[in-house]
Amino acid sequence: xxxxxxxxxxxxxxxxxxxxxxxxxxxxxxxxxxxxxxxxxxxxxxxxxxxxxxxxxxxxxxxxxxxxxxxxxxxxxxxxxxxxxxxxxxxxxxxxxxxxxxxxxxxxxxxxxxxxxxxx
Amino acid sequence: xxxxxxxxxxxxxxxxxxxxxxxxxxxxxxxxxxxxxxxxxxxxxxxxxxxxxxxxxxxxxxxxxxxxxxxxxxxxxxxxxxxxxxxxxxxxxxxxxxxxxxxxxxx
Numbered sequence: 001x002x003x004x005x006x007x008x009x010x011x012x013x014x015x016x017x018x019x020x021x022x023x024x025x026x027x028x029x030x031x032x033x034x035x036x037x038x039x040x041x042x043x044x045x046x047x048x049x050x051x052x053x054x055x056x057x058x059x060x061x062x063x064x065x066x067x068x069x070x071x072x073x074x075x076x077x078x079x080x081x082x083x084x085x086x087x088x089x090x091x092x093x094x095x096x097x098x099x100x101x102x103x104x105x106x107x108x109x110x111x112x113x114x115x116x117x118x119x120x
Numbered sequence: 121x122x123x124x125x126x127x128x129x130x131x132x133x134x135x136x137x138x139x140x141x142x143x144x145x146x147x148x149x150x151x152x153x154x155x156x157x158x159x160x161x162x163x164x165x166x167x168x169x170x171x172x173x174x175x176x177x178x179x180x181x182x183x184x185x186x187x188x189x190x191x192x193x194x195x196x197x198x199x200x201x202x203x204x205x206x207x208x209x210x211x212x213x214x215x216x217x218x219x220x221x222x223x224x225x226x227x
């Protein structure tokens with residue numbers, strides 16, 4: 001059964017770069033129908049899609065975050081990553097990695113989430 | 121960007137009752153609509169995709185309907201574990217993928 005697991009620092013200083021990694025286990029990261037993505041949820045708020053990447057590296061970003069975000073995939077390590085620069089307190093959230101394309105282009109599989117706080 | 125609007129924001133129900141949650145899209149998304157359940161402290165999980173297809177392992181008491189701009193998630197008989205927040209999300213026209221604001225089903 002395919003599983004996702006996020007990792008990265010829980011605390012990032014304002015203006016610095018947030019970096020998270022999602023490890024994929026129990027399945028292939030290279031299937032051509034899959035998109036790997038990131039979703040975040042600020043405290044007490046709803047869900048926001050950040051962006052997605054195909055196994056071949058084609059990326060799609062939320063226009064509201066596009067200027068600050070890079071998502072990439074490393075098939076050799078079965079992982080994909082998120083980098084978000086120039087973070088502020090508004091980027092404080094739980095960050096989830098997700099898989100689209102297992103049954104449809106809904107978000108079929110979710111990681112457990114990792115909390116990131118932006119604070120000095 | 122397609123805006124997803126969910127109603128009501130909160131639904132106060134009792135176990136055993138039937139719950140009906142609504143989701144409206146600002147433009148047609150065909151049947152490319154998903155529903156997710158999020159219990160407190162947990163990640164969301166996929167319930168419904170393609171507007172009406174249950175994801176693997178989802179109980180039959182959950183059903184989805186609709187197409188175009190109007191969608192409904194129905195829980196036929198609420199169990200204690202169903203009290204949670206539910207989100208709809210369109211994947212017809214992206215980027216961006218967009219979620220509704222959520223409906224909290226509470227006791």
